[in-house]
Amino acid sequence: xxxxERLGDLLRELxxxxxxxxxxxxxxxxxxxxxxxxxxxxxxxxxxTQGVPESPRSWLVTVASRxxxxxxxxxxARRRREATAAVRAAPDAGFAPAPGDESPGDHDDTLTLLFLxxxxxxxxxxxxxxxxxxxxxxxxxxxxxxxxxxEATMAPRISRAKxxxxxxxxxxxMPRAQEWARRLDAVLHVLYLIFNEGYTASSGPDLHRxxxxxxxxxxxxxVHRSLADDGEVAGLLSLMLLTDARRAARTGPDGALVPLxxxxxxxxxxxxxxxxxxxxxxxxxxxxxxPYQLQAAIAALHVxxxxxxxxxxxxxxxxxxxxxxxAPNPMVTLNHAxxxxxxxxPRAGLELLESLDGDPRIARHHRLYAVRAHLQxxxxxxAAARENYRLAARRTTSLPEQRYLRERxxxxxx
Numbered sequence: 001x002x003x004x005e006r007l008g009d010l011l012r013e014l015x016x017x018x019x020x021x022x023x024x025x026x027x028x029x030x031x032x033x034x035x036x037x038x039x040x041x042x043x044x045x046x047x048x049t050q051g052v053p054e055s056p057r058s059w060l061v062t063v064a065s066r067x068x069x070x071x072x073x074x075x076x077a078r079r080r081r082e083a084t085a086a087v088r089a090a091p092d093a094g095f096a097p098a099p100g101d102e103s104p105g106d107h108d109d110t111l112t113l114l115f116l117x118x119x120x121x122x123x124x125x126x127x128x129x130x131x132x133x134x135x136x137x138x139x140x141x142x143x144x145x146x147x148x149x150x151e152a153t154m155a156p157r158i159s160r161a162k163x164x165x166x167x168x169x170x171x172x173x174m175p176r177a178q179e180w181a182r183r184l185d186a187v188l189h190v191l192y193l194i195f196n197e198g199y200t201a202s203s204g205p206d207l208h209r210x211x212x213x214x215x216x217x218x219x220x221x222x223v224h225r226s227l228a229d230d231g232e233v234a235g236l237l238s239l240m241l242l243t244d245a246r247r248a249a250r251t252g253p254d255g256a257l258v259p260l261x262x263x264x265x266x267x268x269x270x271x272x273x274x275x276x277x278x279x280x281x282x283x284x285x286x287x288x289x290x291p292y293q294l295q296a297a298i299a300a301l302h303v304x305x306x307x308x309x310x311x312x313x314x315x316x317x318x319x320x321x322x323x324x325x326x327a328p329n330p331m332v333t334l335n336h337a338x339x340x341x342x343x344x345x346p347r348a349g350l351e352l353l354e355s356l357d358g359d360p361r362i363a364r365h366h367r368l369y370a371v372r373a374h375l376q377x378x379x380x381x382x383a384a385a386r387e388n389y390r391l392a393a394r395r396t397t398s399l400p401e402q403r404y405l406r407e408r409x410x411x412x413x414x
Contacts, residue, residue, distance in 0.1 A: 004048070007047060007052070011043060012137035013137075014056060014060055015036060015040060015134075016109075016114075016134065017108050017109065018039065018057060018061050019032055019033060019113060019134060020108065021109070022036060022065065022068060023113070024109065025065070026065075026068060029116070029165055029172075030159070030162040030163070031068060031071065031072075032064075033162070034071075035064040035065070036060070036064045037139075038063075038064065038067045039063040039067060040060070040137075042063055043056070043060060109172075110135065110222055111222065111223060111226045112172060112173065113135055113172075114131065114135050114187055114222075114223065115174060115183050116165065117130040117134055117135055117161075117190075118183065118186040118187045118189075119164075119168070119170050119183075119186075120182065120183070120186060124190070124193065125157075126157060126160070126161040126164070127161075127186065128190055128194055128197075129143055129154065129157055129158050130158060131190050132146060133158050136194075136215040138211075138215070140154055142211070146198075146209060146211070146212055184227075184230075184233075188232060188233065188236050188292065191219055191220050191236065192216075192236060192292075194212055194219075195212070195213055195216035195220075195240050195244075197209065197212055198211070198212025198215075198216060199212075199213050199243060200398070201398055202397060202398060203397035204397075204398065204399065206255065206399075207398065207400040207401075208250070208251070210247075213244050213247070216240060217237070217241065217244065220236055220240060224237050229286075229287075230287070231283040231286065231287020231288060231289075231293055232283075232287070232290040232293065234279045234280070234282065234283040235279075235280060235283050235292030235293035235294075235296045236296075237276075238275075238276040238277070238279035238280040238283065238293075238300075239292055239295050239296040240276075241273075241275055241276035242277070242296060242300055243299055244269075244272060245268050245270075245272035245303060246260070246263060246268050247269075248267045248268070249265070249267040255400060256403060256404065257403070262308075265306070265307070273300075273303050273304075276296065276300065276303075277303075277304070279296070280293055280297055283296075289326070290326075290327075291323060294322060294323045294326075294327075297319055298319050298320065298323075298335075301315055301316050301319075311342075313343050316339045316342075317336070317340055317344075320332065320335060321336065323336075324336055329361075330361050330362035330368075331362070333355065334356065334362070334367060334368060334371055336352065337349040337350075337353045337375070338371060338374075338375070340352055341375050341378060345379075346375045346376070346378040346379035347379055349375045350376065350379065353371065353372055364395065366391075366394075366395035366401070366405075367392070369388045369389075369392035370388070372388050373385045373386075373387075373389040373405075373408070376388060377408075377412065382412045383412075386413065387409075389406070389412070390405070390409045393405035393406045393409070
């Protein structure tokens with residue numbers, strides 16, 4: 001790893017911590033976040049030549065605080081806010097504390113910040129965008145690239161999310177006991193969405209967006225460090241590790257999609273598989289069973305098989321059956337149908353798929369057409385399979401998926 005990459009990783013790790021300190025001292029999400037971005041820019045310009053300070057977080061807090069206070073003082077229309085900020089700020093806010101001498105309020109508030117960005121008043125899309133901006137430390141341009149949209153479109157979305165948080169009076173604190181489960185569910189769901197978009201990009205020329213899967217895993221690790229006894233947090237981290245372990249084998253040299261059954265398993269990341277398997281094993285033995293743990297257990301069964309033919313499909317079918325009962329959704333049913341087909345025959349899997357035809361959440365989704373085509377191919381219904389592969393290719397906006405599905409249809413032509 002180069003020096004610039006190490007510096008980038010350090011700044012990305014410190015960004016949410018510094019933002020948490022400023023929110024505690026001054027309040028005002030948008031103003032504090034802007035000040036932190038200015039401090040990060042100053043660090044990126046100065047540290048490569050002047051060296052990283054002994055206490056880099058304190059340096060960033062100091063610079064960001066000064067920028068924020070200067071901004072408040074320069075705006076005559078905001079004199080009330082200046083007075084409030086002056087009262088709330090610590091007397092020595094303009095000076096970096098000595099190493100190890102930070103105030104009690106300067107602990108890592110990343111988890112609190114993550115809960116704030118996943119506030120229920122925001123839409124899921126806004127939660128994801130704000131989390132990537134404020135917690136993951138991505139610039140607005142980077143978030144826009146992740147969504148494959150212009151920066152000019154993404155910037156107002158992030159700004160509206162910050163304004164919405166202010167409008168609903170959301171405070172920078174952990175949710176109360178009665179809100180905890182719902183807010184934690186939202187946090188985990190946002191991290192899950194970020195990971196999924198990175199692992200299989202919904203559109204564009206590439207199958208993966210490695211920066212998104214990396215950030216999702218990093219943020220989930222932070223949550224797990226704070227909530228080590230929560231089985232679903234461990235389950236989600238396990239699921240991400242076990243899934244991402246296969247990333248290198250999912251595409252060929254030309255970027256073409258390689259399905260699970262045809263992947264070179266020697267290219268899978270053994271260390272990630274070992275860590276993910278240990279996480280889900282411990283979680284399932286010590287915590288109430290939840291959907292992320294079940295999905296991780298299924299992923300573990302896939303990666304533990306030395307060959308595709310050794311996959312324990314019967315156990316996978318049973319786990320999907322449990323998952324269908326405790327967390328039903330069309331994607332679970334879709335995957336359950338594949339497991340049923342592998343254990344009870346393709347006709348049984350196709351019958352299960354029929355229950356999704358009237359579900360507006362997935363009835364026109366390319367994955368339903370692709371899975372139906374795969375099961376029809378297994379059943380020897382080649383003409384129907386060819387047509388559904390083509391329909392699936394027309395409905396996806398992912399170029400690697402389009403090429404793969406068209407190739408499958410072409411093979412049936414031949």
